[in-house]
């Protein structure tokens with residue numbers, strides 16, 4: 001049996017108060033999420049719309065749901081309604097759709113821009129050039145219903161923590177450049193989401209403000 005409560009307590013001791021923990025509950029049952037909730041955890045991360053909706057309907061309403069998976073345009077509407085933050089905005093096109101959908105819903109959607117920092121081609125995200133091109137564009141400047149809160153990245157899946165550290169440093173560097181060039185008067189651009197069960201300590205050392213932790217809280221996924 002995984003000691004979810006003990007795991008959360010342990011992590012809270014390891015991690016500075018200023019760093020937010022997103023408990024990644026994908027594939028895990030509602031009962032596990034409730035155990036974490038009763039241990040004080042309030043932010044949970046899911047990567048599939050259907051799963052997020054089903055769980056959200058059965059759980060306390062003060063849970064903050066973060067969407068952390070690749071998002072298809074046709075699913076944006078429900079995600080905008082149900083998620084407090086979309087951490088995985090991986091294209092200009094997707095951000096445009098989010099803006100339009102949020103406008104229609106009369107809300108402002110909190111988003112992180114996902115950067116491709118890993119060696120693996122399979123991972124999604126912007127290059128710094130693509131992001132700069134987007135932030136410079138008139139289309140971006142005209143968006144009123146998205147609030148860019150910062151950046152997110154997933155390091156290469158490896159035991160080589162020095163390689164991971166280099167990738168996180170790169171993400172921090174791009175964050176700083178983009179903040180200075182495009183978000184100087186916007187304090188809301190302040191979040192760096194980096195670090196998972198295997199590399200969260202490195203993420204924090206390199207400046208993470210959000211870590212996304214699944215298996216270290218809920219146990220390995222089947």
Ligand SMILES: *Cc1c(COP(=O)(O)O)cnc(C)c1O
Pocket residue numbers: 024026047068069154196197198212213214215216
């Ligand atoms: C699954 C997932 C995590 C959590 O992974 P663990 O290694 O179980 O902590 C974090 N971020 C994203 C984007 C994920 O898909």
